[in-house]
Amino acid sequence: MENEIEKLTSDDQKILLEVLFNQHYEIEIISSELNDIESGEKSVDKDTYRQLVSLYDRFRQK
Amino acid sequence: MENEIEKLTSDDQKILLEVLFNQHYEIEIISSELNDIESGEKSVDKDTYRQLVSLYDRFRQK
Structure with a gap:
């Protein structure tokens, strides 16, 4: 997945993040990722998991 | 919305983009944003619209 992001310009990355928040998907995608991890479907290192939870x-809380 | 992203560290921004692609939401959020623009619910400048379409x-095509 890393190379998908590397193909994007910093402008593309910025607009994608803006759209993510404009469309209010930020919580949905993080909770889907956490579900995949907690169900054992996906494994990540501890720091990444902590970062996602944070x-x-x-x-x-917003 | 700009300040939402500014509050994030570059690491947070990177992991959000990774999760966006991991969960395959990149097309969905862009098409939702384009729908909002094309339905007149939202207005953006021409360059932003072109960038979203591109x-x-x-x-x-992936």
């Missing part, structure tokens, strides 16, 4: 909590 | 076409 983002999820921050977005929920 | 991203949409690229993602569709």
